[in-house]
């Protein structure tokens with residue numbers, strides 16, 4: 326692979342691409358560069374390099390292809406209103422979570438400095454693809470960053486691979502759910518489960534996601550946006566909304582399932598909880614029965630991709646339960662505005678959540 330010198334100051338006179346920014350969806354648009362670092366057998370992680378974005382060659386006997394030894398992350402680069410600054414949102418937490426995933430899947434944890442160099446170099450090198458800030462509720466355009474880490478080396482018996490690769494690529498994206506802030510319709514899955522105690526549900530293991538595709542596909546075919554997973558033990562407690570965390574509001578109380586090992590600890594989730602406490606709401610992180618959730622005043626899903634997605638209704642055992650007349654609730658709107666405002670630098674960040682990329 327051709328190596329490109331890392332981008333430094335003075336090399337940033339890159340002109341914006343002419344993409345139809347308003348029409349972006351959550352899908353891959355190839356950008357110019359990606360970042361690749363290696364951890365060779367028995368060694369430490371080495372610093373990586375930018376390389377042209379493109380296909381990679383991998384051994385047919387690699388750990389990731391045979392046994393699913395891989396984790397991923399997802400974060401966004403947001404442009405400021407005036408366009409000349411670019412922000413990441415709590416990226417160190419993504420680095421930490423990726424390392425947690427590495428430990429769970431017997432892979433060498435990625436050092437925070439390599440992770441941070443990967444994401445910042447990819448942002449800098451792909452600046453022309455960072456969407457401009459557009460005010461308005463449906464604008465969720467950003468440069469999505471996808472760090473990956475997988476077992477590269479050959480292995481035949483079920484065991485950790487001898488070597489590993491860390492790669493970051495980027496794609497400009499729009500809203501995850503069609504319509505942006507339009508409330509979504511969800512169906513409770515009574516057939517499929519996402520995670521189990523002692524499993525890998527609490528890390529972004531690549532193997533966690535394919536098993537949910539069949540469930541989501543059949544729900545989408547009959548008009549739902551996503552499914553809600555319940556716990557596997559009692560088939561009663563809410564876990565997640567596809568690949569986003571679940572919240573509901575009753576009066577001045579915010580409810581979300583506790584991190585019991587089956588829930589992915591979302592960075593958006595953690596931030597919403599913090600904001601709720603600042604807003605003097607009561608926060609209950611505990612087991613959340615579906616019967617109680619469907620009775621809430623408002624509900625929403627949270628995630629980097631989903632941002633704050635209002636839930637219009639939930640179908641459970643063939644009955645539809647509508648929240649707030651199918652419209653976005655006041656508290657949900659407030660969380661959305663605050664999160665998006667901080668992410669784009671419109672609202673002062675008093676929490677130290679924003680990481681400005683040194684372009």
Ligand SMILES: *Cc1c(COP(=O)(O)O)cnc(C)c1O
Pocket residue numbers: 399529565567568569570589590591592593594627628629630
């Ligand atoms: C990534 C992910 C989330 C959201 O996490 P954020 O850090 O907020 O983006 C929630 N649930 C699942 C299953 C996920 O994979």
